[in-house]
Amino acid sequence: PGNTPVRDLAASNGFDDGYRQGLDDGRDGDRHDAGRHGRYRSADHGYRRDYGPKGLYQQAYRAAFERGYDDGYRDGRRRTWR
Numbered sequence: 001p002g003n004t005p006v007r008d009l010a011a012s013n014g015f016d017d018g019y020r021q022g023l024d025d026g027r028d029g030d031r032h033d034a035g036r037h038g039r040y041r042s043a044d045h046g047y048r049r050d051y052g053p054k055g056l057y058q059q060a061y062r063a064a065f066e067r068g069y070d071d072g073y074r075d076g077r078r079r080t081w082r
Contacts, residue, residue: 003051003052003056006052006056006057006060007056007057007060008060009051009057010046010047010056010057010058010059010060010061011060011061011063011064013046013061013064014043014060014061014063014064014065014068015064015065015068016068017039017040017045017065017068018034018064018065018067018068018069018072019068019069019072020068021034021039021065021068021069022034022068022069022070022072022073022074022075023072023073023075023076024072024076025069025072025073025076026072026073026074026076026077026078027076027077027079032069032070034069039065040062040065040069043057043058043061043062043065044057044061045061046061047061
């Protein structure tokens with residue numbers, strides 16, 4: 001519905017960014033906290049004005065960032081990197 005391709009793009013960008021950050025935090029032994037990272041807080045990496053409302057992009061981005069971060073952190077702690 002509506003902006004599905006944009007939400008899919010936001011989710012893809014958010015997951016990838018979250019995974020990389022989580023992997024780094026897990027490897028470094030940092031605390032598990034996706035919300036302390038700038039890309040999570042701004043949630044606009046990859047956003048372009050012609051995508052429509054920024055808030056929809058940010059919502060999808062943050063949700064996916066958290067999922068990616070969780071996966072990356074777990075992999076980083078296990079030292080099983082993709």
